[in-house]
Each structure stands twice: as C-alpha cells, then as structure tokens.
Amino acid sequence: MKKKTKEFRPCKIPRYLVGSVSPHVLKTDLAEYNAHRYKIFTAKTKTDTKPPKMNPFNxxxxxxxxxxxxxxxxxxxxxxxxxxxxxxxxxTIGRVDSYNPQAYACKSKWNAHVLTMKKIEHKNRAIYHKIMAASSSYDCETLRNSWLGIIKKLKMSSKFPLVILQKTSADVTFSKEPSISGGLEKFSERPICFLEFQVVDGVNLGRMEIELYHDHVPVTVQNFLSICCGDNKKKLTYKKCPIHRIVPGRFLETGDITKGTGKGGTSIYGKHFAEEGHKLKHAKAGVLSMVRVHKHNNNSRFCITFANMESLDKQNVVFGHIIRGIDNLFKIEGYGRRIGKPLAPIIISKCGKLNSVPES
Missing domain, CATH: 1.20.5 (Single alpha-helices involved in coiled-coils or other helix-helix interfaces)
Incomplete structure (x- = not known):
C-alpha cells in the first residue's frame, strides 16, 4: 500500500484581532504567515550516512x-x-585437621606482666610510706592559737560600731569654695527651695537645698521658684520632670516640663522670657543656671554643674547654688555617660520652697 501523503492546508484565521489593523495589513500578514508554513512543510532533511574514518588501534x-x-x-x-x-x-562434612601455634602465644607473656605489676606495687608502697612519714615545718599548734586569737578579736570588735570622728561633710567643704557672686552686695534675704531626685521605680537619690539669688536676678528666680512650688496660673511644676542629660565632670540638664527631652519647656511669663545679667558665675560645683533657648531667651530648663564651669559664664544666667545635699548631686553624676543620656531614668520626685534661712 502506498503511504498517504499529507496535504498542506493554509491557515485561514488571521493572527490579528478583528478591527485592530486594516484589512490590507490583515491580508498581507496572513499570506506571509502561510508562505512561511509552506516552506517548513515542504522542507526535506539531509542525512550523512557515510561512516567516520577511524583507526581501531588508536x-x-x-x-x-x-x-x-x-x-x-x-x-x-x-x-x-x-x-x-x-x-x-x-x-568430608567439615573435618578440621589444622592447628595455629600463634593462637595462644599471649599466655606465655602473662608471667612477665604479673612480675611487672608487682614491681610497680612495690614502688608505690615505698612512696606511700615516705609520704606518711613526712612532717610539716610549720608549728601547727602556734598557727591554731594565733587564728583563735584573731577570731576572738573579731568577735569583740563586732560588738562595737565603727565611728569615724571629725568627719567633714561635703556641704561644709564646698561652702568654703569661691562665692558665685564674686563679692557682690546682698540686698535682701534670699529664698531657699528644695529638689528631691529619684530613679524611676527605684532608689531615692536624696534632697538638695538651693539658695536663690532673688536680689540679683529676680525675674529668673521668680520663674524658677513659681514652677518649683507649683503656685502659678498655668499649674506648671517641676514634679516628675526627668533629667534628660547628665555629662560626668560637667553638668546635668533638666526642667523640660513639656516634652521631657530637652527640646521643650515653657515659663510663667509665656513660651520664654529674656535673659537677665551675667553677674553671677559658675565658680564651683552645685551652681544652678538657666539653659539658653534660641538667642538670649530662657524658659523652664536649667542645669546644675558638677565642677567649676567658667565656659558657661557668658552663656547661661546663674540664679542659685546648692547649700545642702551636695553629696546627692554626685550620686546623680554617677548615672551619667559621655553621650549625655542617663544610665537610668531619673525624675524630680518632690520640689518646693523652704522657710528656713541658710546658715552663714
């Protein structure tokens, strides 16, 4: 039977969507497509049936x-x-007629092994007798009596408290430091307020009593004292205000009663008020001064120095200094870091005004 040859059937369906191109383009594309299919349909294969030349010895x-x-x-x-x-x-049903003379050769070495172990045991016994016969070069009885004497003294001394006499407080030491007023005349009695600091949900860091120089910077002192007591129309207060910056060896900053980050603050006079004079100096540790806001303005933010800070004399307005509790200031300094952010969150737990007059 002859094989039926396949007939080429041209495609009648165009490849473009109806209406997407013109009829002329539609007809031309279909004709080119059918011509390409016809070439593929009528193509004939070419096969090389000749064997390759090769040398089998290679x-x-x-x-x-x-x-x-x-x-x-x-x-x-x-x-x-x-x-x-x-x-x-x-x-032969598995008959065995062989003997290996090396199979039990190890038994001949057992006697030598036993003899070696006996020699080692003899040496160990000799070392043991030497250790037991050795005696200490120290007098054990004397050492024991000396130790009992020490214990008796410790028990006796523990019955009495250790009292350090003539201890000078840090407040007395720092009161002898140079005055922040530099010898300026005292025009009136100066008010005294206090600030108590505490680690949030932690230890109480103590109280600091502050003398305010109302006779030299009355506007600044009135703003600070009013916020400290909370007796202003805006109900502003330093209570629960955080310390946002502590730089060991320099100062701490607080008083941001609006944001708590050192970028806020306000005053009883408005958003801020103008600076007063720079007569008072940062002459020692424990000096309070306002933190400058913008150009020559202040609000509620202030700083307390840990040392003499003459570099701040022309920048911050000094308005007071610590007269009691300087030890507590250095406790707070221990929470400082070089970057300024405290090691633990610290707030002003209590604040207010005192009626006592500072000691001379």
Missing amino acids: YVNVRKLRADAERLRIIDKENKQILKAINTVNR
Missing part, C-alpha cells in the same frame, strides 16, 4: 588487553581451587 591498547586476559586466567585458576576446596569440605 582506541584499543593491546598491552592492557593482554594484561587483563592474563589476570582473568589467574582468577579462573583460583576459582577452580576454591571450588575444589569447597567440594572437599562438603564430602
């Missing part, structure tokens, strides 16, 4: 073939010997 190593044949011959011979031995075992 692919076959005669020396290796001979070596393999010799090895196969030897293996075949060994297999015949194994089969012969297996046949012998089967016929």
Whole structure:
C-alpha cells in the first residue's frame, strides 16, 4: 500500500484581532504567515550516512588487553581451587585437621606482666610510706592559737560600731569654695527651695537645698521658684520632670516640663522670657543656671554643674547654688555617660520652697 501523503492546508484565521489593523495589513500578514508554513512543510532533511574514518588501534591498547586476559586466567585458576576446596569440605562434612601455634602465644607473656605489676606495687608502697612519714615545718599548734586569737578579736570588735570622728561633710567643704557672686552686695534675704531626685521605680537619690539669688536676678528666680512650688496660673511644676542629660565632670540638664527631652519647656511669663545679667558665675560645683533657648531667651530648663564651669559664664544666667545635699548631686553624676543620656531614668520626685534661712 502506498503511504498517504499529507496535504498542506493554509491557515485561514488571521493572527490579528478583528478591527485592530486594516484589512490590507490583515491580508498581507496572513499570506506571509502561510508562505512561511509552506516552506517548513515542504522542507526535506539531509542525512550523512557515510561512516567516520577511524583507526581501531588508536582506541584499543593491546598491552592492557593482554594484561587483563592474563589476570582473568589467574582468577579462573583460583576459582577452580576454591571450588575444589569447597567440594572437599562438603564430602568430608567439615573435618578440621589444622592447628595455629600463634593462637595462644599471649599466655606465655602473662608471667612477665604479673612480675611487672608487682614491681610497680612495690614502688608505690615505698612512696606511700615516705609520704606518711613526712612532717610539716610549720608549728601547727602556734598557727591554731594565733587564728583563735584573731577570731576572738573579731568577735569583740563586732560588738562595737565603727565611728569615724571629725568627719567633714561635703556641704561644709564646698561652702568654703569661691562665692558665685564674686563679692557682690546682698540686698535682701534670699529664698531657699528644695529638689528631691529619684530613679524611676527605684532608689531615692536624696534632697538638695538651693539658695536663690532673688536680689540679683529676680525675674529668673521668680520663674524658677513659681514652677518649683507649683503656685502659678498655668499649674506648671517641676514634679516628675526627668533629667534628660547628665555629662560626668560637667553638668546635668533638666526642667523640660513639656516634652521631657530637652527640646521643650515653657515659663510663667509665656513660651520664654529674656535673659537677665551675667553677674553671677559658675565658680564651683552645685551652681544652678538657666539653659539658653534660641538667642538670649530662657524658659523652664536649667542645669546644675558638677565642677567649676567658667565656659558657661557668658552663656547661661546663674540664679542659685546648692547649700545642702551636695553629696546627692554626685550620686546623680554617677548615672551619667559621655553621650549625655542617663544610665537610668531619673525624675524630680518632690520640689518646693523652704522657710528656713541658710546658715552663714
């Protein structure tokens, strides 16, 4: 039977959507597409049936073939010997007639091993007797009596409290430091307020009593004292205000009663008020001064120095200094870091005004 030849059937459906191109483009594209299909349909394959030229000796190593044949011959011979031995075992039902003289050779070394162990035991016993016969060069009884005496003294001294006499407080020491007023005349009695600091949900850091120089910077002192007491129309207060910056060896900053970050603050006079004079100096530790806001303005933010800070004399307006509780200031300094952010959150737990007059 003759094979049926396939007929070429041109495609009648255009490849473009109807209406997307003009009829002329539609017809031309369909004709080119059918011509391409016809070329593929009528293409004939070309096959090269000639064998490649090759030399079998280039692919076959005669020396290796001979070596393999010799090895196969030897293996075949060994297999015949194994089969012969297996046949012998089967016929004699596994008879054993061999003896290995090396099988029990280790028993001949046991006596030598026992003798060696006895020598080691003899040496160990000699070392043991030497250790037991040794005596200490120290007088044990004297050491024991000395230790008992020390224990008796410790028990006796523990009955009495250790009192350090003539201890000078830090407040007295810092009161002898140079005055922040530099010898300026005292025009009136100066009010005294207090600030108590505490670690949030933690230890109480103590109270600091502050003398305010109302006779030299009345506007600044009135703003600070009013916020400290909380007796202003806006109900502003320093209570629960955080310390947002502590720089060891320099100062701490607080008083931001609006944001608590050092970027806020306000005053009883408005958002801020103008600076007063710079007569008072940062002459020692424990000096309070306002933190400058914008250009020559202040609000509620202030700082307390940990040392003499002459570099702040022309920047911050000084309005007071600590007269009691300077030790507590240095406790707060211990929470400081070089970057300024405290190691733990610290707030002003209590604040207000005192009626007592500072000691001379």
